[in-house]
Amino acid sequence: MAVRPIRLFGDPVLRTPAEPVTDFDKELRVLIKDLIETMQDAPGVGLAAPQIGVSLRVFVYDVDGVVGHLVNPSLDLSEEQQDGDEGCLSLxxxxxxxxxxxxxxxxxxxxxxEPVILEGSDLLARCVQHETDHLDGVLFIDRLDPEQRKLAMRAIREAEWAGQTVRVKTSPHPTRGKAL
Structure with a gap:
C-alpha cells in the first residue's frame, strides 16, 4: 500500500469520466487501500480514484470517524439543500x-x-456528491455561480501549484489503459 501523488487542477484525468469497475479483484482492493492512505495523509474527507490518476469509478471517504469506500456509485439526492464551504485536494x-x-x-x-447502500446527510452527503462528481469528470468549481467561479479561476492562476505536473510512472504490464 502506498500514498500516491494527488493530481492537480489541469490534469486531464480530472476532466475525464471514469470507467466502471468490472473486476473486483486484488488490484481493486490495493487501489482502495492506497486511496484511503492518500486521503488520510493529505488529509481530506474524501478522495476519488481519478485524483490519483486512476480512471475508475471508486471513491473513499472519512467522515465523522467512519472510513469507507464505494465502487460504481449512483446517487439519489434530496430536494432540500444545504449551504457550506467546499474544497478539494486537487485544488x-x-x-x-x-x-x-x-x-x-x-x-x-x-x-x-457486494451491493452497498450509503445514506447520509450534511457532510457525508456533501462528500458523496463531491466524490461522485469527480467520477463524472466534474470539479466543484464547475458548480459555483459565475461570480464565484471567476474568483476561483483567478485564485487558481495565482496559486503556487498552478501549472505543476505530476511525474507518472508507466508500467510495461498491460492494464487495459488504466493507470493502476
Missing part, C-alpha cells in the same frame, strides 16, 4: 461556498462486488 488551499443536496443515498458496491 489545494481553495474553498468556496456551494449549495448541495442536504441528504444523499448512494448505491454501489464494496471491494468484493
Amino acid at each position: 489545494p488551499g481553495l474553498s468556496y461556498p456551494l449549495k448541495r443536496a442536504k441528504r444523499a443515498v448512494a448505491k454501489g458496491f464494496n471491494e468484493f462486488g
Whole structure:
C-alpha cells in the first residue's frame, strides 16, 4: 500500500469520466487501500480514484470517524439543500461556498462486488456528491455561480501549484489503459 501523488487542477484525468469497475479483484482492493492512505495523509474527507490518476469509478471517504469506500456509485439526492464551504485536494488551499443536496443515498458496491447502500446527510452527503462528481469528470468549481467561479479561476492562476505536473510512472504490464 502506498500514498500516491494527488493530481492537480489541469490534469486531464480530472476532466475525464471514469470507467466502471468490472473486476473486483486484488488490484481493486490495493487501489482502495492506497486511496484511503492518500486521503488520510493529505488529509481530506474524501478522495476519488481519478485524483490519483486512476480512471475508475471508486471513491473513499472519512467522515465523522467512519472510513469507507464505494465502487460504481449512483446517487439519489434530496430536494432540500444545504449551504457550506467546499474544497478539494486537487485544488489545494481553495474553498468556496456551494449549495448541495442536504441528504444523499448512494448505491454501489464494496471491494468484493457486494451491493452497498450509503445514506447520509450534511457532510457525508456533501462528500458523496463531491466524490461522485469527480467520477463524472466534474470539479466543484464547475458548480459555483459565475461570480464565484471567476474568483476561483483567478485564485487558481495565482496559486503556487498552478501549472505543476505530476511525474507518472508507466508500467510495461498491460492494464487495459488504466493507470493502476
